[in-house]
Amino acid sequence: MNKSTYEPSRSRRRNSQPQKPNQSNKGKNLFTLLSILFVLGVFGGGYWIFTIKNNEVMATEHFADNAKVLLADIQEERDQSGLANKKTIDSSDQLKVVVYTPQKANLPFEDLEKDLQTITEKNKEQTKKDEMAVIVSKVTLRHLTDQMDRYQIISERYRWNEAKREFIKEETLEDSPLYASQQTGKMITAKDLIPSEADLLGIQQVIQQKILDQSDDKTMIDKVLALPAISFDSEFTYSPEKLTVVLPKNDTGVDKITLDYKEIAAFINTEFVDPSTIEGALPTLDPNKKYAALTFDDGPNPATTPKLLDILKEKNVKATFFMIGENVTANKEIAKRIHEEGHEVGSHTYTHTPLPGLSQEQIQTEVRKTDKAIFEATGVLPQNIRAPYGAVDVKTARITAKPFIEWSVDSADWQTKNTESIKRQVLSQTYNGTLILMHDIHPETVDAVPAIIDGLQKEGYELVTVDTLLSSRQKPLHQYFGVGDERVVD
Ligand SMILES: [Zn+2]
Known part of the structure; x- marks a missing residue:
């Protein structure tokens, strides 16, 4: 009985014996699986975090390396610009800001440093938070003619594109260009452009004809003939392409008039205008005839x-x-x-x-x-x-x-x-x-x-x-x- 009871018990034991390791194997397997998952999870997550971190580090490095090359190119361009620039750098991992302030005497700006600062701030504001970028603010100079220079304050932004591993140039911010006499470095005025009073009177004649050409009013001729003469005290708005004059108080109904340089080519210093605007404006005689x-x-x-x-x-x-x-x-x-x-x-x-x-x-x-x-x-x-x-x-x-x-x-x-x-x-x-x-x-x-x-x-x-x-x-x-x-x- 005992045996029998034992037997079954043995057999139970026997039966249960393989069951026992079975149960503990399951638990072990689960544990192992969990462990593996855990390890995978830890390492995977870690790796994932590591990868992101690493990509960020890499991106920052890529950005820094390429910014160096870009800035070296810009420096070279600045060295050749003829403006003898003072460089100010404000640099972080994300944003490098370089401001070139020309040190040349006789510049046509009233407060150059402030203007450069203003345009730089504006460019910074337009930079997105997560963006890596290089901002370069500077003054460009072009010799338009032998006597005239064109100055312009600009601010460029180069946005780093990590996927393409390149800088992408964003829209450049520009102040209005200033036109200066090379001789004085000062802004060109009506007096630079119009050499004498005789020229001013010549322009007056052009203005009179122009007002008549633009009018159907039959009584306009009397008003035009009574038009007071413009003077050097008149208000002129100059650009290398055209000239706008505010007329003295008059009855023609025209208070200001814009003249193409072609119309007044005989009465201006043509060194102060864009040469293409006066091409063929005046008849020339053949010296061989x-x-x-x-x-x-x-x-x-x-x-x-x-x-x-x-x-x-x-x-x-x-x-x-x-x-x-x-x-x-x-x-x-x-x-x-x-x-x-x-x-x-x-x-x-x-x-x-x-x-x-x-x-x-x-x-x-x-x-x-x-x-x-x-x-x-x-x-x-x-x-x-x-x-x-x-x-x-x-x-x-x-x-x-x-x-x-x-x-x-x-x-x-x-x-x-x-x-x-x-x-x-x-x-x-x-x-x-x-x-x-x-x-x-x-x-x-x-x-x-x-x-x-x-x-x-x-x-x-x-x-x-x-x-x-x-x-x-x-x-x-x-x-x-x-x-x-x-x-x-x-
Ligand atoms: Zn006569």
């Missing part, structure tokens, strides 16, 4: 001027007509035809009274009434004036504010009234660059013109308008007798 300008005064006259225009048309020659205002008013259609056929129109005053004896008001009336008459007939304000009898003095020149066109060859047609003599006189006296004086009110003059044109062309002369002969460079307060003979009125 001979030129002369035929000028006709005192018209238009219905008996003689149309015949002269027919001749000029047939010969394909352009001339210049200095017209008397009264005659323009009486012969609008002829004046219009003169302009439409490509001839140049100039003022010869309203009543042909010698200007120097007149009062300021009288001179103004003589000039403005003629301007108005010519404008109403042709749509253009006469830029040039020929004074009656060529008489001009300083006071007259100031009030008139137009270039005075004199002459170098006098046909003496008004004296001789003889076709053969007029022809001989002109052909024998003309030389290269001459302004030839004739009067289209005399039939003998008109009769002499075909032979004069033929004779001059045979000698190799090209017949051009006054503007072309003087390369459109004539200015108020000056008088012109021919090419290379320019005199200040005194």
